[in-house]
Amino acid sequence: MKFSYKFSNLLGTIYRNGNLVFTPDGNSVISPVGNRITVYDLKNNKSRTLSLESFYNYTNIALSPDGSLLIAVNEQGNAQLISMVSCTVIHRHKFQTGVQCITFSPDGKYFAVARENLVLIFCSPGELTGEYNPFVLKRSFLGGYDDITWLDWSTDSKLLAIGCRDSSTKICAVNHTRNFRTYNLSGHTDAIVSCFFELNSLHLSTVSRNGQLCLWECSVEPSDLIEVSQAKAEPLPPLAKRKAPNTQSDSESEDDIEGNLEKQKMAVKDETEDQNQVKDESAKKSHPFYYKKLGRHYLANEPRKEKRDAMLTAANYNRHTKVLVVAFSTGAFYLYELPDVNMIHSLSISDYPISAALFNSTGDWVALASREIGQLLVWEWQSEQYIMKQQGHSSEMTCIGYSPDGQYIATGGEDSKVKLWNTQSSFCFVTFSEHTSGVTGVQFSRNKKFLVSSSLDGTVRAFDIIRYRNFRTFTSPTPTQFACVAIDYSGELVVAGGQDVFEIFLWSIKTGKLLEVISGHEGPVTSVAFSPVATSSTLISGSWDKTVKIWNCLESNSEHETIDALADVTCVAFSPSGEEVAVATLVGNITIFDVKSATQVNTIEGRSDLGSGRLETDIVTAKKNAQSNYFSTIEYSADGECILAAGKSANICIYNVREAILLKKFEITQNHSLDGLNEFISRKHLSEFGNMALVEQREEGEGGKVAIRLPGVRKGDMSSRRFKPEVRVFSVRFSPTGQAFAAAGTEGLCIYALDKGVVFDPFDLTLEVTPKAVHEALKSEEFTKALVMSLKLNEPNLVTLVLERVPYRDIELLCADLSPDIAQRLLQHLARLLQSSPHIEFYLQWSCCLLNTHGNRDGVFQHTALLALHESISRKYEMLNKICDYNKYTIRVLLDRAEQLEAAKGAEAEQTTNEDSDSEMLLIKSTEDKGLECEFSEESDEDTEESDEEDKDDA
Structure with a gap:
């Protein structure tokens, strides 16, 4: 039960080959990744890989309109009907050859499959x-x-447009109609890449590989197509009436199709013509069916003149927004608005061909994928922003390292890049590309503030995880290819071993200066490791000179102890206690040594556990190959009881250190598209000239590429040749919490986690401990008894029920009554509940009371449980930190806006008051002026009267 690890997720590989599919809501995109399927949730910024897998790489997938069924077909023609509700395979079907494309009808009743030049229409189950x-x-x-x-498919699911490599497009009806016969469209000069019906119309657009776009107008409307009823329909061939309830009959019907297709075609054609000539004459006169070419357009003609070898590789059309996206082999894509064919956007994402392009249901997002570099991005073309941009390592992933809390994984590859992955969201959030050659080792510091990486370019670089920058670069006095790297417990020293110069170099992180050059090995240094104990500065190094050396870095570089390993050392690993060291050698053994006494403690014989495999180009047998197997990477578990080991094989082994026995073996893949899984070569691959894999097969139209790799190539081929990658595991690492382990292999970064929700794993179980007794104890409010019994049963749902029934004020008292063993198990459950439960404060109170009560006792809580709790709290902090920051800044904006509005209202009120006061002053002034005018007028009247009297007197 302790090692019930199951496949959890796949990181490091984003896209391999095939088409993309959006979910009906448009918030998730489904991508085939080798022989697995990954779903990227763009709304919640998470990804998950389905646990099912195929025996070969997937090439085509199709999702039903309601999103419940997924059909996935691999390169050998094996189809799987997958339920997206339960994520399980419902049915399997074998096509005779590979499938070019597969699609569901808009109404969900049918799905069409294209195999060579044959179209098969199946009924959808439901x-x-x-x-x-x-x-x-x-x-x-x-x-x-x-x-x-x-x-x-047309919008009404009555017609099907078929684009062919012979530059023709064919229109076929699913059901028999009176006024329609099969119609052929021609006019292109190259292979058809895609063809699309308009929304609620039979108008058509076709796109060819040389960038030509043809617009076709149909003479009839979809409502004019009259389907013949089942009773009056023309008799179908016996082949089309046959139903196949199982895979065997399906394969037989397809064989019959291939054998009798030409005969049936002629007979059905003559019969149909005679019947249509008599029955449908009136319908043809009233509604003649034909297509008219409205125009031909050359897409992206000006940019393609610079690169004459640029070809159109993918296209997609959104019927609602009437926007067409076309992608080219130059890595550029263009958006056009139809039917006017106006370019509205253009962008170049890389120098490699774009393999797939797809709009979501609303037409706002367009997904683009490149097979050459394994890149997948989702672009919102209206706002010109990336919704998602992910790219895996373009070549093999050679080394991995867990962060101290298990939240991040650092990976290094032969593409000279270091990537950081979030284990919760499974996305890469930063890529360091400062190295100029393959990365050979990565390791985090204990404080999780930085990581170091070694490379074959002769540098060791330190990267700041908080600011995402390279803040230190360590070099040697003479150019050296570094094969391994390690950091001491304090995070102040970094050491790297040379591959071509047989020396070990020691630097200071703070100053960046080279402190010592440690000499003593006579061969390449393959692995170095510092003691995980805080009080020790012991360094272990393994080399191809068949020795393991123990150094004390703080005292003197000349003082060391040599242990003879009897074979070339491939990897060394310290136990968590720092008392033992495990050494993997070239003979396939893992030897355990005591560090203080330098004596051998135990030996694990693991060569036969790796399994045997034979490459297609091998001359020797798989049994002979097994004699050269060895472990190239080993890692201690968090408790130090077990060792995780892997090498040149698809198997990962877990050994018990004390008993030296194999506990469990995992097979990371069943993908036979990779080389080295089969033990025997099939007779169909053998000919009179020998193994056909050893014969160069030149393919037409591919530039004379050959199918076998260059001599001596193991990891990757930088030439233009094609070959099957070899299955192997480059690095394995246990999560610090002990709940998962990661394996970097040919397929990518596979994560295996414990699934305790399904496994019944009780602790100290007695006859009295039952779920019924737990519920009875809860009814009588005996919370301590109920909690202890639920923890002994170890059922997560029952433990959660008991914890949430305990009153908030009684938590501290209840924690004091628990024994150390029960407290340890309770802490593990609290770490798990803090990840998913919304009752954060409640479970934080449980954690605080439990740590305050039992934390001062030595050995109560294991290191793994504390790390798991720390990881859960860190994730919750990061998630709530974003929400709190968003709310804080939103409130600030609202308050500032309120202040601005109040200031504006105050200014308006003041202005109104000023205007009122001014009007009052004007009114008063005008009144005063009027009073003065009155006085002046009275005085003038009196003067006139006096003057009149004087005049009278004078008279």
């Missing part, structure tokens, strides 16, 4: 069709004279 047998064949069509490249 309530819509009333058919629950999967892969029931309804009809079949002959496409063109060459392979089919694209399929598209």
Whole structure:
């Protein structure tokens, strides 16, 4: 039960090959990653990989309109019907050859499969069709004279557009109609890449590989198509009526299709022409069906003149927004608005061809994927922002390292890049590209503030995780290729071993100066490790000179102790206690030594546990190959009881240190698209000239590429040749919390985690401990008894129920009554609950009371439980920190806006008051002026009267 690890997630590999699919809500994109399927949740910024896998790489996937069914087909033609609700395989079907494309109809009743130049239409299982047998064949069509490249359904699911490599497009009806026959469209000069129906219309757009876009107008509306009823329909060939309830009958029907297709085609054609000539004459006169070409456009013609070898590789059309995206082999993509064909956006994302392009349901986001570099990005074209931009290592991932709390994983690859991955969201959030050659080792510091990496470019670099920058670069006096790196417990010293210069170099992190050059090995230094104990400065180094040396870095570089390993050392690892060291050698053994006495404690014989495999180009047998197997990477578990080991094989082994026995073995992949999984070569690959894999097979149209690798190449081929990558595991690491381990292999970074929700793992169980007794204790409010019994049963749901029934004020008293063993188990449950429960303050109170009560006792809490609690609290802090910051800044903006509004209102009120006062002053002034005018007028009247009297007197 302790080692019930199951596949949890796949990191480091984003996209391999095939098409992309958006979910119906448009918030998630589904990508085929080798022989697995990954779902990227763009809204919640998370990704998950389905636990199911195929025996070969997936090439085509299709999702039903309701999002409940997924059909995935691999390169050998094996199809899987997958339920997205339970994430399990419902049914399997075998096609005779590989499948070019597969798509569901808009109403969800049918799905069409293109195989070579043949189109097969199957009924979808479910309530819509009333058919629950999967892969029931309804009809079949002959496409063109060459392979089919694209399929598209009309909005009403009555017609199907078939694009072919022979530059023709064919329109076929799913059901028999009176006024329609199969219609062929021609006019392109290169292979058809895609073709699309308009929304609620039969108008069509076709795009070819040389960048030509043709717009076609249909003479009839979808409502004019009259389907023949089932009773009056023309008799179908026996082949099309046959239903296949199982895989065997399906394969037989497809064989019949291939054998009798030409005969049936001629017979059905003559019969249909005679019947249509008599029955549908009036319908043809009233609604003649034909297509008219509205125009031909050359997409991205000006940029492509500079690069004449640029070809259109992918295209997609959104019917609602009427926006077309086309992608080219130069890494550029363009957005056009139809039917005017106006370019509205253009962008170049890389120098490599874009393999897939897809709009989501709303048309706001466009997903683009490149097979050459394993890149997947989602672009919002209206705001010109990246919704997601992820890219894995373009070559093999050679080394990994866990952060001290298990929240981050650092990976280094032969593409000279160091990437940081979040284990919670499974996304890469920063990439360091300062190295100029392959990265050979990465390790985090204890305080999780920085990490160091060694490279074959002769540098050891220190990267700041908080500010995402390279703040130290360590070099040697003479150019040296570094094969390994390590940091001491305090984080002040960094050491690296040379591959071509057989010396060990010691630097200071703070000053960046070279402190010592430690000499003593006579071969390449393959692995170095510092003691994990805070009070020790012991350094262990392993070399190809068949020795392991123990150094004391703080005292003198000349003082060391040599241990003879009897074979070339490939890896060394310290136990968590710092008292033992494990050494993996080239003979396939793992030897345990005591550090203080330098004596051998135990030996693990593991060569036969790695398993045997034979490459396609191997001359020797798999049994002979097994004799050269060895472990290239080892790691102690968090408690020091077990060792995780892997090497040139698909198997990962867990050994018990004391008993020296194999506890469990994991097979990281079943992908036979990789080389080295089979023990025997199939007879169909053998000919009179020998193994066909050893014969160069030149392919037409591919520039004379050959199918075998260069001599001596193991990890990657930098030439233009094609070959199957070899299965192997480069590095394994246990999570510091002990709940998971990571393995970097050919497939990517596989995460295996404990799934305790399914496993019954009780502790100190007695007859009295039952779920019924727990519920009875809760009813009688005996919380301590109920909690102890639930922890002994070790059922998460029951423990959660008991914890949440305990009153908040009684938590401290209840923690004081628990024994150390029960307290240890309770802390593990609290660490798990803090990740998913919304009752954060409640469980934080539990954690504080438990740590305050039992934390001062030595040995009560294991290091793994404390790390798990720290990881959960760190994740919660990061998640709440963003919410709190958002709320804080939003409140600040609202308060500032309120102040501005109040200031504006005050200014308006003051202005109004000033205007009122001014009007009053003007009114008063005008009144006074009027009073003065009155006085002046009275005085003038009196003067006139006096003057009149004087005049009278004078008279």
